[in-house]
Amino acid sequence: MQNIAKVKHGCGMPVPRGYDPELLYVECGNCGAPIMWGEGRATHILAQAGIDPLELDASCLLVTDACPLCTNRRQYSVQIFRVSCETPLRFGTA
Numbered sequence: 780m781q782n783i784a785k786v787k788h789g790c791g792m793p794v795p796r797g798y799d800p801e802l803l804y805v806e807c808g809n810c811g812a813p814i815m816w817g818e819g820r821a822t823h824i825l826a827q828a829g830i831d832p833l834e835l836d837a838s839c840l841l842v843t844d845a846c847p848l849c850t851n852r853r854q855y856s857v858q859i860f861r862v863s864c865e866t867p868l869r870f871g872t873a
């Protein structure tokens with residue numbers, strides 16, 4: 780989780796409610812690789828994980844426990860982090 784601490788930019792910033800999940804930065808928490816999901820995939824994964832896009836904003840990022848580069852699993856658990864606060868908001872398996 781070192782990478783997350785580096786982009787910390789302070790709590791308390793006003794953030795708009797609701798965000799397009801496709802615009803979120805996704806990173807593998809296992810190997811650190813940025814993950815490029817195909818179009819619509821992030822929306823689908825968030826829905827499967829029970830995460831409401833209305834809880835997202837531009838300061839959120841998604842961290843998976845694995846990615847296609849470091850595992851051949853087809854399922855990853857996904858956590859949402861808000862970079863300004865470093866606490867997982869919601870998590871689920873997708």
Ligand SMILES: [Zn+2]
Pocket residue numbers: 807808809810811812845846847848849850
């Ligand atoms: Zn990985």
